[in-house]
């Protein structure tokens with residue numbers, strides 16, 4: 555407010571009333587929008603449904619992998635062969651570039667053993683199913699190795715062609731510039747053939 559806005563007798567001018575009325579209206583308006591905002595912050599069933607995804611595994615044969623979208627990101631699900639599981643288990647931790655499990659279902663600092671990579675939020679490890687966020691940990695490309703015939707890299711897992719990162723059959727980084735293992739998202743088994751991601 556400038557001095558010209560104040561009358562010499564100290565009474566507010568018409569412009570002051572407009573300002574004061576505007577401020578009161580703004581406060582009342584702010585109060586009116588608080589509840590809808592708070593209300594929107596409580597996720598209802600439809601929002602929760604969007605944040606999770608159920609996948610029927612029954613049609614994925616051994617050796618096959620699929621890609622699904624979850625929360626805007628690709629998720630790889632591979633039905634691993636016995637040889638792929640064995641290969642992952644036979645890899646000493648010392649051979650890994652990233653020794654952290656990076657499994658969102660496990661709390662704390664856990665080594666990147668194959669078991670730790672295939673443990674869901676509920677129950678024991680299920681080595682035949684590998685679930686990964688399909689985003690390269692270097693600069694975010696989507697690695698190859700899910701569709702049949704795609705280049706799976708030097709370690710028979712996934713290969714990121716952007717700058718040449720190779721992941722093994724447990725989704726662990728083995729060669730190239732990517733610094734971390736592919737992330738294991740939150741997931742749980744609802745039955746032997748139904749998995750819920752998120």
Ligand code: FES
Pocket residue numbers: 690691692693694695714715716717718719730731732
């Ligand atoms: S983004 Fe995958 S190697 Fe660079």
